[in-house]
Amino acid sequence: MGRPPSAKPTSFDIAYLAGVSQPTVSRALRGSKSVSAATRANIERIARELNYTVDKNASSLRSQRTHTLALLFFEDPTPDESMINPFFLSMLGSITRECALRGYDLLISFQQMHNDWHVAYQDSHRSDGIILLGYGDYQLYLTKLEHLVEMGTNFVRWGSVSDDGIGLTVGSDNVGAGEQAGAHLVEIGRRAIAFLGDASDHAPEFQDRYTGLCRAMRAAGISPDPALQRDAVSSEASGYAAAQSLLAGRASFDAIFAASDLIAIGAMRALAEAGLKLPQDVAIIGFDDIPAATLTSPTLTTVMQDMKGAGTLLVDALLASIDGRPVEQRVLPARLIKRQSTAV
Amino acid sequence: MGRPPSAKPTSFDIAYLAGVSQPTVSRALRGSKSVSAATRANIERIARELNYTVDKNASSLRSQRTHTLALLFFEDPTPDESMINPFFLSMLGSITRECALRGYDLLISFQQMHNDWHVAYQDSHRSDGIILLGYGDYQLYLTKLEHLVEMGTNFVRWGSVSDDGIGLTVGSDNVGAGEQAGAHLVEIGRRAIAFLGDASDHAPEFQDRYTGLCRAMRAAGISPDPALQRDAVSSEASGYAAAQSLLAGRASFDAIFAASDLIAIGAMRALAEAGLKLPQDVAIIGFDDIPAATLTSPTLTTVMQDMKGAGTLLVDALLASIDGRPVEQRVLPARLIKRQSTAV
DNA sequence: ATAATATGCGTATACGTATACCCTATGGTC
DNA sequence: GACCATAGGGTATACGTATACGCATATTAT
Structure with a gap:
């Protein structure tokens, strides 16, 4: 159980200082109930003193959960590539906020995806799920959506609710x-x-x-x-x-x-x-x-x-789907x- | 060197099918020159057939490079939390584009960061570097910037070039x-x-x-x-x-x-x-x-x-800094x- | 022909965490 | 007092990749 503290602190360093094993540190920090209150407190204190942070990659690799969502935009190609529909931008704020609240990171991309964007974020374990936004040519990407479903990818999209029954949709009334x-x-x-x-x-x-x-x-x-x-x-x-x-x-x-x-x-x-x-x-x-x-x-x-509601609902639905919880299609009221x- | 193909293909599966060892697969796919052309071609073919993608977490864990950048916004808190300065939004497009071009993922956050946002993205190995955008209270975050420098974090910010000499700045003239x-x-x-x-x-x-x-x-x-x-x-x-x-x-x-x-x-x-x-x-x-x-x-x-130029330059400068290449402060022309x- | 390189690849291992499993001490039960 | 459950935590290992090293064979130099 040796090993003295080194440069960037790891769970081993904390374990060493606390006089426990590395797994106990992991358990304590993740809130497992099979760690005594005293031990947990001690470990948390040391972690704080060392400015310890869990290594995202190691954690994700082991647990197969990235705690990251990906946001993909589908837009009609515009002459100015950097133009984004202002409407979606206002949704961006509420989505990032909601993700932060839930302890999720958010990956973002505006790229007109090539044929295999579905692979890009899920299979390579970059994210646990995908949020799709876009007014883009709808028919054109239906087949891709079907592919996503087929591969068991978790995703939600913003759009017309109950239009085709593919995957999960959140939208205004x-x-x-x-x-x-x-x-x-x-x-x-x-x-x-x-x-x-x-x-x-x-x-x-x-x-x-x-x-x-x-x-x-x-x-x-x-x-x-x-x-x-x-x-x-x-x-x-x-x-x-x-x-x-x-x-x-x-x-x-x-x-x-x-x-x-x-x-x-x-x-x-x-x-x-x-x-x-x-x-x-x-x-x-x-x-x-x-x-x-x-x-x-x-x-x-x-x-x-209701942009704020939209962001919340999108993230909510996606996380539910990821966790295997039941999730209903939901429609947001709009106001004149x-x-x-x-x-x- | 055994092990038959399984569910989500790994480099071992490819190695098995190609009759080589796993490290050879890794070398071939990463473009190492110590792999013969024939072997490489064979491995690439098999990888394509299996829809193989490199596991981002495992790769990042081993290489200590995430190939991900983080974009953080500093804004004056607005009554409507979801409001974002339209100016920065237009930069978002060119940044995402540039990142995609370089094979980097982009993490994004608009949160009013608490005291230790500097830790959040670098120490936990979520990203290789940070892009800072914001008109927010400037003096208030200078000390945080100094902290970033001190910790050896790679970052660039948008702002007034050569105002204080802290870190790397890109901005308009x-x-x-x-x-x-x-x-x-x-x-x-x-x-x-x-x-x-x-x-x-x-x-x-x-x-x-x-x-x-x-x-x-x-x-x-x-x-x-x-x-x-x-x-x-x-x-x-x-x-x-x-x-x-x-x-x-x-x-x-x-x-x-x-x-x-x-x-x-x-x-x-x-x-x-x-x-x-x-x-x-x-x-x-x-x-x-x-x-x-x-x-x-x-x-x-x-x-x-010049928004497009801004995004390019920001990403450019950050990547140079990450790779340890020399990088000069640069100023972008503006037009009336x-x-x-x-x-x- | 023999020593010095280079080429191509296998062996072993590390990255840092999370979890299955096992063990020990305690307490309660009859 | 033997018996079993439970709490608390240790041991071993897996996640999938990348890299340091070593070891053949092939190539060149002398």
């Missing part, structure tokens, strides 16, 4: 949010409501928002006009183009519900350039409540998602933030 | 950028130029920008008026307050140079509420070129920093982006 937006527009007297955002199953979340809008319109006795829907991905440029296309169309409209704030902001620019007055001529609602939504003129009415763009 | 901004304001005929941003040594970057502004003014024969400087931290609220204080002061001004875009945006709101016309009554320049700078009205003239807020 997009349909409900769409209904709120639609109801508000109807309430302020709008009847020809356009929707900007992909309504196909390539973007389930956008589709859900459109579904909610339509539901609200029908509840008010309005029948949604398909001619007033335009595809758009979540970017200002795409919103600008979609709004121009709408303006060029024959169908008139007095309101727009955009599937994201970036789309809305692009659309507002197109409308302003066309000489339309907001919100008098066209009321507009966005989605996400990004910081810029308060800077536009008029300020943008939008749907705020009324600003000038719908104030008439 | 803040003085030069301040000069550009000042020169531009002088060029459009402004002479009473106010500065919003802490000019003390609590915020060396802001101080540098102020220094540059003063230098440009003096070059034009204008003597900077200390009464036109107001402290502000990088937030909209702080900028708003600073501008109000300025308006309440007796000294008149026809231009503002704000130390960050968030400050500028807050100031613009205060000016607009005071009934001033931008840029006719007051021209304004920000710093950072955050996305919102194009959304304000008028759109905001600002200084764009002229928009409506200075268009007269």
Whole structure:
């Protein structure tokens, strides 16, 4: 049981000083109940004095648990590679916070993963599980998700809940949010409501928002006009183009519900350039409540998602899945933030 | 040399199939030149067929190199914990990209670290080095930096280059950028130029920008008026307050140079509420070129920093330091982006 | 031809921790 | 007082890789 203290302290050094064996040190520090209170206290004291920290690699190697999660972004490739959807960024904060709270480290990557990103983080024992974020081309990565399931990888993703049943999903109540937006527009007297955002199953979340809008319109006795829907991905440029296309169309409209704030902001620019007055001529609602939504003129009415709750729920669900605990799909409520763009 | 293939393949499995010893597999996959081309090719083929990946923990434990960097944020605590300075976020993209390119993983944390964050990532062998980002209270963490140096921890930080000589710093040419901004304001005929941003040594970057502004003014024969400087931290609220204080002061001004875009945006709101016309009554320049700078009205003239270069340089410098290669402090050029807020 | 190198690879072992298993002393049970 | 359970902690070993060393065989120098 010899061996004097050396450079970076190990559990052996502590054991030596405490007059016990190395395994006892390990047990004491990990809270095993087969160590007496006195011994534990002594070991903890020495550990503190030596500034001892458990070697993450050795610990992970032995226990096969890394206490690390990986966060992967799937985004449409943007011209500027360093651009990240502001919406996801605000989620980042709550995820890191939640991980820290649970004693987990967080690995992060924005890379457009090649074919075997699934291998990269789980098989090589870098992380215990994966969080997937992204608006990216949805169909394209479904097969990869299936692969993940097949390999027994633990993962959760943010998106449209219960869309395909692959793995675990956490998301906002997009349909409900769409209904709120639609109801508000109807309430302020709008009847020809356009929707900007992909309504196909390539973007389930956008589709859900459109579904909610339509539901609200029908509840008010309005029948949604398909001619007033335009595809758009979540970017200002795409919103600008979609709004121009709408303006060029024959169908008139007095309101727009955009599937994201970036789309809305692009659309507002197109409308302003066309000489339309907001919100008098066209009321507009966005989605996400990004910081810029308060800077536009008029300020943008939008749907705020519960970012803090999202981070918590994602990490929560993933850890449950890792620990083999049962876990239910959960949907987060969203809230309509009324600003000038719908104030008439 | 026995042992048949098992569940998750290890280097032993490959060795068994290739008819060589485990160390040879390790050597082959790591590119050692003491393995024949034929043997190497065979081993690589088998590894591919088995979907083999090196176990990160075992590898790190043995080699004492994690091939992982840690990114830590120091921010002023904000009411909303999940808010992150948009400026740093745009750097995040280029850092992750650079890490991936070099084969490094990236650990991330936004936590207001307690007293011993320095220990947390290096001593426990989670990462080979640390990248520090933040506008936070500068003096407050100087002692911690010294501690890092003392412990032999590898780290780089973003900030004002050559301010204190502690560790390695990468940053923009803040003085030069301040000069550009000042020169531009002088060029459009402004002479009473106010500065919003802490000019003390609590915020060396802001101080540098102020220094540059003063230098440009003096070059034009204008003597900077200390009464036109107001402290502000990088937030909209702080900028708003600073501008109000300025308006309440007796000294008149026809231009503002704000130390960050968030400050500028807050100031613009205060000016607009005071009934001033931008840029006719007051021209304004920000710093950072955050996305919102194009959304304000008028759109905001600002200084764009080289984010991509920043990420590359930070990672570059850190890796050099880790590898014991010599590394020089480097400064990145910044560029003035002229928009409506200075268009007269 | 013989000694000196180099090439290619096997043997042994270390990295630091966590856990299965075993042993000893104590206390309680009848 | 023999018997068994329990607490407390030691012994041995595994996790999967990387590297120091040694030992053949092949190559070159002399």
